[in-house]
Amino acid sequence: MSEIDENEEILQKMMNMTSKNMKQMKMKEHYKIIKELGSGSYGDVLLAEHKITGKTMALKLMKKTSTRKERFLMEYCISLCLSSHLNIIKTYTVAFETNRYFIFAQEAAVAGDLYSLLEPRVGLPEPIIKRVAKQLAEALDFIHSKALVHRDLKLDNILLFDKECHLIKLADFGLTRFMDFLISPMSGTLPYSSPELCSLEDSETLPLDPSLDAWAFGILLFCISTGYFPWNTAVCSDTQYEEFASWQRKENFIDIPSSWKIFTSQALDMFQKLLTINPDKRGPAAEVLKYLTVPWRKAVLKIT
Template sequence: MSFSSLLSRGAADILEELQALTAKTMEKVEVTKQYEVIRELGKGTYGRVDLVIHKVRGTKMALKFLRKKTTKQKSFLQEYCISRYLSTCPYIIGMYDIAFETEEYYAFAQEYAVAGDLFDIIPPQVGLSEHTTKRCIYQVALALDYLHNRKLVHRDIKPENILIFDKECRKVKLSDFGMTRIAGTTEKRVSGTIPYTAPELCETSKHSGFVVEYSIDVWAFGVLLFCMMTGNFPWEKALHLDTFYYEFLQWQKYKNANVPSQWRRFTPHALKMFSKLLSIEPEKRCAIKDILWYFGKNWLISKEEPPTADAKTNNDVYVHVKPQVLPFLNGNALDSNKSDTSPSLSFSSCSSYEDVPKDSNSNMLVSTPIEICV
């Protein structure tokens, strides 16, 4: 059974068959014989990502290598097959029909994002302009809605997993589906990046499992939006012991309470949107598509920059985002300023429950992410 014939079926039904199909056809490859390695794009505990040129096709690709010592074949096949299944969406990273193994690694090829990832362009303590934020986050919202409509939950929404093709975010794509799971399934262990982790997961015991829900992504999406517009995290961890989270919690619980200082830059419309995304009770969080209405409203109280030919109205941000056809499945690729301060976060906030260095002069982390997938 071919990959294309499986695409018409539901995700829960096809993933196991896709994995079996890939396992049968996956070959051992000597990388230097088939690819010209240009440079390393990123590395972490998982392995590395290299920018390469396919010697036969002459196409630039990003090869992701997952170390066999730390990655089970089943996990590799799951990430690869989910990525391929989703890559028909223009707002999700494109995939090539290439998966192989070497002596030390499992590897697959995906589209190369020439401008890196979103983390690289968010100015610490400043954030992106409202217009750029809207243009970027709208595409991320469409990608997540596409994901959720196929009953899948990403579980690791953060700037490092949003790849960009230009610094103005005219074209961005969601990536890295290593933690993606089918909604309603049970996971034994909480993982992910701490500031983006929903409160119900922060409170989950290491010894108890939890059900994977869309609300996990919705919460992380809300935190991501705050980070993009401020250059800071809203809190270090969504627990009562965190002062900034506790202030937010009291504000949400008692509607007449004062708006916490780091949220006062936002308009009433934006605050309402955040309340829907960051509802403390997961069952009350909105669907991603429910926030699209807010793109026609102002989000910041003061204008960050005068209108330009590129940014005439709020409506332009999303009305002019056009889908792009990327025939990757067949292997044919297409080649400000704010004065308010926000919480100062410790280096432990950044990535995947692991310590990374932090720039001592900023509140937002300026460090090499644990995993950069490009």
């Protein structure tokens, strides 16, 4: 039995046990709702206080009308398995259901998410960028060591515990699956998606691979460095992406696309590894750790 098969078997046992022991109860009998932290098509995230222990936590509510129980159990159990890492949101052994929702509890992030910190067209200070890069690289490396792929790395899913990003945590494992799981095209224009995913036809599938996370990581690092995305979609019809792809194929620093000229040669080398067009040659997320001691953005000359 392969490592992936073993891990899948363990996860299935956890899901079965959780399903067997999960209680039905009225949320407001046990929790005082403080405020809403977020909402989406899945449901809501609420900041709540347990009435007996006084402990504050985030409750993730997933609508039964749009969420299969198996999907809820998978997200909860994967989150629980990964939450031992410092830079992954901690999930508590609290899962229950109401008439309308499946619910599980996680630690509450006190300082919002990375999206809320970003100033459009400006980006973040380089020390903060590198703190984010280091912590995310280590979190992704841990996830990949478990034969899992996050699949939804984006600004909104990076939670902050201080505004200087000394502690950040990766969250939302609703799309996380084991390597080689076959995925279908995702709808909409997705600036974090890799070219091999963007080029999928409706009936095609792609085996899940950590290189998808590495690509999204590269896009996220560009975004927090500049305050914008390098392109809308990684397809040839997108002019900005095609300029980048052409530059990549030349394998040198001549004719660098204008939006990439703010970066040093060392940073460009890092981006070229994370954003290699061929997924088989793409560098892992942990590659970023080699570049933390070199400058990423060129110094701006001030004329006096």
